[in-house]
Amino acid sequence: MNIVVLVKQVPNTHDVRIDPKTGNLIREGVESIINPEDRHALEAALGIKDRLGAEITALTMGPPQAIEVICEAVATGADRGILLSDKAFAGADTWATSTALGLAIKRIGEFDIILAGRQAIDGDTAQIGPQVAEFLGIPQLTYVRDLEVLEGKITAERVLEDGCERIEAPFPVLLTVLAALNEPRHPTVAGMLRSASERAPIEVWNAADIGAKALDVGFLGSLTQVTRTFTPKEARNTRHLEGSPGSVAAQLIQCLQEQGIRLGE
Amino acid sequence: MNKIATPIPEDLIRKMFRRFTEEEIIPRAREMDEANEFPRWMFEKVARTGAYGIRYSPRVGGGGGNTTQFCVMVEELARGSMSVAAFTAMQCLMGTNFLYEYGTPDHHERLFKPAIRGEKVASFALTEADAATDLAGVKTIARQDGDEWIINGSKTWITNAPCADFFTVLCQTDKSKGLRGLNFFLIERGTPGLYVSKKFDKLGTRATEISELAFTDVRVPFENRLGKEGQGVSNLMRMLGVIRAMTAALSLGLARAAYEHAARYAMERTQFGKKIGSFQLVQQKIANMATEIWASQLMVYKVTEMIDRGERPLKEASMAKYFASEVACRAADEATRVFGAYSYSMEYDVQRFYRDCRFLLFGGGTSEILQTIISRECGVF
Numbered sequence: 001m002n003i004v005v006l007v008k009q010v011p012n013t014h015d016v017r018i019d020p021k022t023g024n025l026i027r028e029g030v031e032s033i034i035n036p037e038d039r040h041a042l043e044a045a046l047g048i049k050d051r052l053g054a055e056i057t058a059l060t061m062g063p064p065q066a067i068e069v070i071c072e073a074v075a076t077g078a079d080r081g082i083l084l085s086d087k088a089f090a091g092a093d094t095w096a097t098s099t100a101l102g103l104a105i106k107r108i109g110e111f112d113i114i115l116a117g118r119q120a121i122d123g124d125t126a127q128i129g130p131q132v133a134e135f136l137g138i139p140q141l142t143y144v145r146d147l148e149v150l151e152g153k154i155t156a157e158r159v160l161e162d163g164c165e166r167i168e169a170p171f172p173v174l175l176t177v178l179a180a181l182n183e184p185r186h187p188t189v190a191g192m193l194r195s196a197s198e199r200a201p202i203e204v205w206n207a208a209d210i211g212a213k214a215l216d217v218g219f220l221g222s223l224t225q226v227t228r229t230f231t232p233k234e235a236r237n238t239r240h241l242e243g244s245p246g247s248v249a250a251q252l253i254q255c256l257q258e259q260g261i262r263l264g265e
Numbered sequence: 266m267n268k269i270a271t272p273i274p275e276d277l278i279r280k281m282f283r284r285f286t287e288e289e290i291i292p293r294a295r296e297m298d299e300a301n302e303f304p305r306w307m308f309e310k311v312a313r314t315g316a317y318g319i320r321y322s323p324r325v326g327g328g329g330g331n332t333t334q335f336c337v338m339v340e341e342l343a344r345g346s347m348s349v350a351a352f353t354a355m356q357c358l359m360g361t362n363f364l365y366e367y368g369t370p371d372h373h374e375r376l377f378k379p380a381i382r383g384e385k386v387a388s389f390a391l392t393e394a395d396a397a398t399d400l401a402g403v404k405t406i407a408r409q410d411g412d413e414w415i416i417n418g419s420k421t422w423i424t425n426a427p428c429a430d431f432f433t434v435l436c437q438t439d440k441s442k443g444l445r446g447l448n449f450f451l452i453e454r455g456t457p458g459l460y461v462s463k464k465f466d467k468l469g470t471r472a473t474e475i476s477e478l479a480f481t482d483v484r485v486p487f488e489n490r491l492g493k494e495g496q497g498v499s500n501l502m503r504m505l506g507v508i509r510a511m512t513a514a515l516s517l518g519l520a521r522a523a524y525e526h527a528a529r530y531a532m533e534r535t536q537f538g539k540k541i542g543s544f545q546l547v548q549q550k551i552a553n554m555a556t557e558i559w560a561s562q563l564m565v566y567k568v569t570e571m572i573d574r575g576e577r578p579l580k581e582a583s584m585a586k587y588f589a590s591e592v593a594c595r596a597a598d599e600a601t602r603v604f605g606a607y608s609y610s611m612e613y614d615v616q617r618f619y620r621d622c623r624f625l626l627f628g629g630g631t632s633e634i635l636q637t638i639i640s641r642e643c644g645v646f
Binding site: 031033064065067068071072075083085185186187188189190191192193195196197198200204 | 268269270271272273274276277278280281284285289313314315316318319323327328329330334338
């Protein structure tokens with residue numbers, strides 16, 4: 001079985017602040033980490049490998065320093081890692097990124113399962129997984145919190161707004177997973193040190209390697225552009241209610257009714 | 266296909282153990298301290314990262330790392346819990362090093378390899394009631410009897426002893442030869458005549474267990490002498506720089522923890538309508554902590570760089586250990602002052618840093634003996 005795991009290097013948003021003047025993220029001194037939900041996608045792949053055997057390829061797109069997340073994936077148990085890195089990929093929106101990842105997966109060759117985190121903590125779009133599935137023309141199971149791999153097919157439990165559903169899909173299939181799916185293992189020391197060596201099974205591919213045309217990827221291949229980022233102003237309208245507990249309760253009920261909130265009979 | 270620079274291994278190890286510490290250790294550090302016992306579950310969790318084998322060759326199941334990477338790892342662990350960092354350091358270095366270097370293939374298969382997998386706990390026994398830095402004072406005797414050694418004596422302040430599966434023990438084989446009459450011996454738990462005392466009740470590092478050992482006619486096979494006759498102390502001296510660099514790295518981890526807690530609290534706590542971090546005397550404490558921590562960091566990793574180049578920087582390692590452990594104690598003290606009365610409550614972690622930092626003043630040589638050594642190395646004695 002061949003599994004591709006999509007991973008992304010993101011700034012640790014626990015530390016991130018936004019410059020109030022420019023609206024941009026202040027990245028200086030902010031640690032880069034593997035996107036948290038991608039660790040759960042990798043763990044899902046490793047779990048399948050432990051039970052049934054599989055060849056796992058970790059794939060990411062990013063600047064040269066994004067090699068770190070590929071090293072981590074290999075140190076945790078992936079058999080191979082690929083970093084897509086090229087100036088031609090710069091400025092990509094989610095569509096252009098999905099195109100580049102889809103082309104890379106086509107070059108990787110046969111695959112049965114693609115796993116990704118539901119969304120990255122820097123953009124929060126949750127678009128990459130579904131768009132890669134569309135690009136490749138394969139089924140997609142998103143928001144997965146439980147999965148089972150059987151002969152030639154996968155059963156997954158998806159979390160919906162009003163409940164959950166259990167569905168089945170044939171291979172090849174793409175899944176985006178939630179943190180509730182599993183508890184990710186840590187990489188090993190030996191794996192980390194091996195992954196940083198010249199002998200590591202890690203490759204760096206450029207746009208030509210995946211046959212990407214300039215107009216399909218990066219800024220030129222993007223359908224959307226970010227024109228401005230800003231922090232919404234918090235507009236709180238606080239009213240203090242005073243009086244005895246009974247009077248405060250009566251005032252509160254009246255306020256809620258004025259807001260059109262139904263309070264039961 | 267592109268070629269890009271491979272990442273710096275030390276950076277990867279630091280990130281890996283920073284996250285491990287934040288996810289696995291920090292949320293349970295207080296609980297481990299309060300339980301006041303060896304947390305085998307945490308010992309096994311650390312083992313699954315391959316940490317115990319970081320210094321050893323991949324040929325024996327190790328990570329193939331160097332002293333810098335080892336020190337980075339224990340520094341990050343110490344930031345979360347000095348107890349966890351201390352038993353990890355014992356398992357990685359003193360507890361297993363002599364077995365790795367001088368053990369038989371049988372020792373390797375039965376004890377060393379299981380130890381770096383976290384299946385057996387290792388310990389190192391040097392200190393006696395009247396001997397520590399003064400190694401010539403060691404009174405535990407190993408006498409050869411045919412193809413066996415008979416060991417009699419006692420050891421004290423032995424880290425991991427209550428839970429250890431085997432011990433590397435310094436014994437005297439020939440008193441007339443002084444330091445050249447000292448050798449290390451492997452003694453396995455359960456050997457008749459080996460007695461392990463009840464664990465000590467201690468001020469700090471309460472999740473690392475320490476006790477005494479007593480040996481009454483303990484018989485071990487001849488091959489349990491680890492190293493050539495008379496080379497115990499010289500073999501120990503070769504490791505001493507690494508031990509001191511490691512203790513300095515542990516100190517650095519604790520100092521960072523104290524500093525981070527103090528800096529965060531200074532920006533949260535208000536008095537007179539202002540954050541206490543806006544008062545100059547609090548700023549002075551934060552500035553001094555940050556400056557001394559940076560100096561410690563430069564010293565620790567300069568020393569490990571020298572060790573990794575094959576040098577034996579005993580003077581510099583002694584300076585780094587002396588300085589970094591004193592900085593850790595000052596940082597823990599200053600952090601408690603920033604917290605004020607709250608540092609006196611067991612609800613805040615700074616009290617743990619304040620208790621644990623004392624451990625750093627003794628292991629690898631006290632500040633007082635290190636100053637003597639440094640002065641001697643400077644030609645003044």
